[in-house]
Amino acid sequence: MPLRDLLLGLVIVAIWAFNIIVIKLGVEELPPLLMTTLRFLLVAALLVPFHPVARHQLPFLMLLSATFGTLHFALLFIGLGQAEAGTGALLVQMGTPFATLLAVIFLGERLSAKRLLGLGLSFGGVVVLAGGPSLPSPLPMSLLLVSALGWAVSQLLIKKGPHLAPMTLAGWTALFAVPQVALGSWWFEQDQMSAMINAGWFGWGAVLYTAVMSSIAAYGLWYGLLRRHPVSRLAPLSLLVPAGAVILGIVLLGETLNAHIVFGGAMVIAGVGLIVIRFRALLGSV
Known part of the structure; x- marks a missing residue:
């Protein structure tokens, strides 16, 4: 991989890792569902006018939203x-x-020994993380795991659904998600107007960063790299995102590094690496 593309990949990794920190800071000033709604509104406003879709593609986009x-x-x-x-x-x-398991169950994909080992390491890592002090209760872990499951289901839908450009998917799923998340905010959260009026740099900056930098700029650059390089070369870069988020959390938020995060995180990253990295292709391209 040329040095220019490698540096670009590292910039993308930094954007995504910092995105986790930005969200964490943003939800301290804006209720999370309200912040999600505002983010989707901005993404939709920036992308939908420039990425039209056919009418028959709308049901798929609504499901994906x-x-x-x-x-x-x-x-x-x-x-x-x-x-x-x-x-x-x-x-x-x-x-x-999760996506690997769903592909095996619903798409009939075969599970190799390497991917099976990756699954075992990943889920073992979650067990280790669950025993650490960084999760105040089982609720946040459950929410984040269901969030990951939502991502996995979405990847299968994208794989089997109509071929659409990444920015088209991002814009229209954001548009259709706005009323869903806004309804959730109205039902479960309070004082939304007051929160928006009183939100400062962290709140509104998080809306802007998650919409423009993470969802549009970073993904646009990433898909540009995918057009020039095989997935086997780029997959190791994506594994740097959680490691970067851990480091940034310690440096910027004062979070602590404990044995559960070190060993559990290493297991999760190693497991995901075994699943996504095609080592033969990677070694063959060196």
Whole structure:
């Protein structure tokens, strides 16, 4: 991989790792479902006018908005409001093992010994993380794992659904998710108007960063790299995101590094690595 593309990949990793910190700070000023709603509104406003879709594609996009927009993102924001950023970033990585299991069950994909070992390590890592002090109760872990499951279901839907450009998917799923998450905010949260009026740099900055930097800029750059390089080369870079989030959580938020995060996180990352990295292809391209 040329040095320019490697550096670009590291910039993307940094954007996504910092995104976890930004969400954590943002939900301290804005209720999580309200913040998710505002983020979706901004993403939709920036993308939908420039990415039209056919009418027959709308049902698929509405379904995807429920799994990817509401189930994944809404629960991610809520879960990160109650868990440490580093732990949350590690638990969200369970989307890959979940997607692997769903592909085996519903798509008939075969489970190799390497991927089976990866699944065992990943789920073992979750057990270790669950025993640590960085989760105040079982609730945030459950929310983050269901968020990861929502991501996994969405990946299967995208794989089997109509072919649409990534920014088209992002814009329209955000648009259809707005009323779903807004209804959740209206039902479960209070004083939304007061929260928006009183929100400062962290709250509104989080809305802007998660919409523009993480969802649009970073993903746009990432798919550009995917067009130039095989997945086997880029997968190891994506595994740096949770490690970066752990480090940023310690440096910027004063979170602590304990044995549960070290060993549990290492198990999760190693397990996901075994699932996603094609080592033969990677070695063959060196």
